[in-house]
Amino acid sequence: MKQAPAETPMAFIRSIVLAYERYGKDPTHALHEAGIRPSQLKRIDAKVTAGQMETFSGLAMRELGDEALGWFSRPLRHGANGMLCRASLPSPDLHVALSRWCRHYALLIDDIRLELSVDGATACLTIHEHADLGAQREFCLVSSFRNIHGYACWLADSRIPLSHAAFPFSPPPHAKAYEWMFRGPVSFNQPRASLRFDARYLGLPVLRDDRDLRRMLQRPLPLIVLQYRRDRLLSGRIRELLKARGMALATAEALSSELNLSTRSLHRHLAEEGASLQQLKNEVRRDIAIDQLTRSKKPVKQIAAAAGFQNEGSFNRAFKEWTGKTPGEFRKPPDVTR
Structure with missing residues (x-):
């Protein structure tokens, strides 16, 4: 079988290692299980595969008891993401589902707030930062977007192409990876993090049911690190x-x-x-x-x-x-x- 190419920046693995340090735990076992050598962590240009990222982050969530991997002032306990999915699943269309996701996310986390807005033909997901996210800021913002965007694609059974992705920090050394992660125009040094896409996708019906959700939650991380293929519009x-x-x-x-x-x-x-x-x-x-x-x-x-x-x-x-x-x-x- 052909091995998947390494596309995920090592910087995101280093961010999870910071979470281990914050909780006073050792990441050696999780790094070994993911096939990542400690010496690789120091290489600025190093990358890992989607499978390695899934393995390492999944183990980290369980070992640290934090599905947010140390981003926030308090842990996001096990099952929180599943609860968000269940709260938004019984929705008639993607607009209602994403609005519910953003609303319920605000009940769990104070450090950031997700907002869905529509301006004419363009829909926008914005992250408002209410706390200093520190060294994990980039990984938090990128992962939060890839999480909700991937979930939206899964709900509607459709690729949702982005017209623009914006981030409120300078281009990192691995900025080229953003083209792969977001598949559209990306800009840095913006006032806040945002994703823009055609508002018509919000009208797509939710096509998943509870059985699909239970199956998806057994392996949710591919939604974050892999691209959806079909485009219903x-x-x-x-x-x-x-x-x-x-x-x-x-x-x-x-x-x-x-x-x-x-x-x-x-x-x-x-x-x-x-x-x-x-x-x-x-x-x-x-x-x-x-x-x-x-x-x-x-x-x-x-x-x-x-x-x-x-x-x-x-x-x-x-x-x-x-x-x-x-x-x-x-x-x-x-x-x-x-």
């Missing part, structure tokens, strides 16, 4: 990109780059939705053509170009296939006889 996002940017994003390669997906993943996700890129391009071209034929007096040649066709002849043939009429027949007002 992908077709709609592609339609909007094609309408807004037209032929500049007409190829699978250009769209894949814009969406932070591989070309292969793009085609696979569309197939899972019962769609194809060509189908979406045709639908957008048709909608553009109908809109301009109906609402403007532009020559058909110009409308053909606006819809992404090289010549008027191919546009005429495609339009008749879509509507049963040529562009001229479609635009011609009905013949009203008395």
